[in-house]
Amino acid sequence: MAHLSETFLFLELEDAPRFAVVTHPTAPESGIGVLLCNGGWISGSWYFNRFYVKLARSLASAGHLVVRFDWFGSGESPGFLRSFRLDEPFIEDVVAAATQLGSCRAIVGVGYCFGATSLLAAANRIERLAGAVLVSAVVPGSGPRARATKATVRTLMRSAVRLSVIKGWFNPNARRLYLKWFRVRIRAFFQRFRQPAPNVESRVSMAKRLESLTDRGALVKLIYGENDSNLRTLSLEPFATLAESGKLLIEVLPGDVEGSGSLEIQESISRAIEDAVAAVTRSYAS
Amino acid sequence: MSYGTALTFDVIWFLVISMWEQELAAEWARAHVVRQNLVRDPSGAEMEIVDAGTPGSPIFAVLHRPANPARGLVVVCSPPYAEAIRNHRRELLFAWLATQSDLAVVRFHPRGAGHSSGDAHEITLGTIQRDVESVTRFASEALESPLIGFVGARLGGVVAHRSAALCPGTAVAWWQPVLDATAFMRELFRARMIGDLKQGSNINARQLNAQLDREGMVDILGSPISLAFRNSLFERPLDEAPPGPRNGLFVQMSRQPTLQKSFGDFVASLRERAWNVDTLVIPDEETWWFGARGGPVEHEIRRIAMRVVPETVDFFDKIEGH
Secondary structure (H helix, E strand, O other): OOOOOEEEEEEOOOOOOEEEEEEOOOOOOOOEEEEEEOOOOOOOOOOHHHHHHHHHHHHHOOOOEEEEEOOOOOOOOOOOOOOOOOOOOOHHHHHHHHHHHOOOOEEEEEEEOHHHHHHHHHHHHOOOEEEEEEEOOOOOOOOHHHHHHHOOHHHHHHHHOOHHHHHHOOOHHHHHHHHHHHHHHHHHHHHOOOOOOOOOOOHHHHHHHHHHHHHOOOEEEEEEEOOOHHHHHHHOOOHHHHHHOOOOEEEEEOOOOOOOOOHHHHHHHHHHHHHHHHHHHHHHHO | OOHHHHHHHHHHHHHHHHHHHHHHHHHHOOOEEEEOOEEEOOOOOEEEEEEOOEOOEOOEEEEEEOOOOOOOEEEEEOOOOHHHHHHHHHHHHHHHHHHOOOOEEEEEOOOOOOOOOOOHHHOOHHHHHHHHHHHHHHHHHHHOOOEEEEEEEOHHHHHHHHHHHOOOOOEEEEEOOOOOHHHHHHHHHHHHHHHHHHOOOOOOHHHHHHHHHHHOEEEEOOEEEEHHHHHHHHHOOOOOOOOOOEEEEEEEEEOOOOOOHHHHHHHHHHHHOOEEEEEEEEEOOOOOOOOOOOOHHHHHHOHHHHHHHHHHHHHHHHOOOO
């Protein structure tokens, strides 16, 4: 087997460069490219516990060309990012990284959490996308930030006069949390007067993208853990209908996929991803 | 501190942090790609990705080169495993700000960590130490600047002062270092035990220790901690720093508002050995290093980065003789 060969590079984008790593095949080339999109809140495309590094090298040993990259303002990418928002995916980052797989016959995208949302949002701009593996994909607008943004003034006022909240103002940690919520509210207020962001994702648009991918004949696999809070995504409409239609491959692994907090679960996720990539490879070989 | 003072303090920090973010966002994002592996920011400072290892066994390293000739080189020693994630962006911010003061910086991922080659279960304090030495040699030649010091968080702090021992006169900045191997192992096991409790199972420290002895490896929230790694922590005392005279900056980041006793003792012992050590206490909620999954919001914007990064740059900037 050939030695590990990786190219480290910066991708020029309009707002700031992005850092990417191309892992070259160490076995006879399959012609399949794999694009790894990590979850947003963890710094670095090696991802937690180096999960994506091990996955990229394992896929390269099966003959695939693999690209992983750092989002704007995270990992080695310059810039400063205040926060990731599930309803504002980083489409340009995904599209720019996919250009590194230009020599491949087909591309399989792998996205974890925020990466899954961004991959889906960018799917129609990646021409040869033949498969998407979405791990712990989460529906935009269901997290705590969304709840903070959507809460009415009346609800907030009611919460503010609760005894526990008043007590909380005397606790430095709780006080910081309240200030954070306050900032989210202020931001939401000013956003009303701005043009809507061009890439805003919603539950409906995400489901539509999933459907259009399957209609294109792409393999779409969703991976969740049985203990994941994100698993409830599948019971929310319109995902529930889509899941029942049989168009999607759904794999629920034992344990907590969301946190990937054990070597065992990391191996299960890797296997599930590698199986999907192998399925696409077989379909292209035949 | 009265309630009014505390609230005012929090609100002021809140506003200052927001302004700091805006300033960074505007400046840094204007960097552009010069070469495939090199970006340059508007000040002219460069960030270059290099392989500082040997053929077939790469070490991922990042050279930060200031716009003007560098007055000195600082080596960043990252902690291994999950703690690297917690600290990574702070290290990058430090490197970037240091270049604005005409200091060169090298950051790297030791073999078995991050983008470097090797497997995580092969990491020991000794392997990290050897990688620091290789990277320091590589960066000193590539950046053509005199080595002035090391900075390291957690176990990176131990590697920093052990590396400094081999380079006379170099300074050290510690960010919440691990100085007690037993306490560190206890902390790792506690992280695993809490993780297991959340999953509904129960394991105790004795069982984890026995598993480590029996199988040679234990899984701590997805990081493979090997017997060799544990043994390497106990080979030599972690607080065995070289004699002075040298400069040091000791930073404590924890909930405690004053320097904790073990750290105070360490600083006192350094001062006895002719070290000139400054201390900085950053009271915050940074307690769970290993189990933490914090993203940029947690570890970048918050007051820790805002205090520790400029203070450390200032410390190296003021060192005389470079």
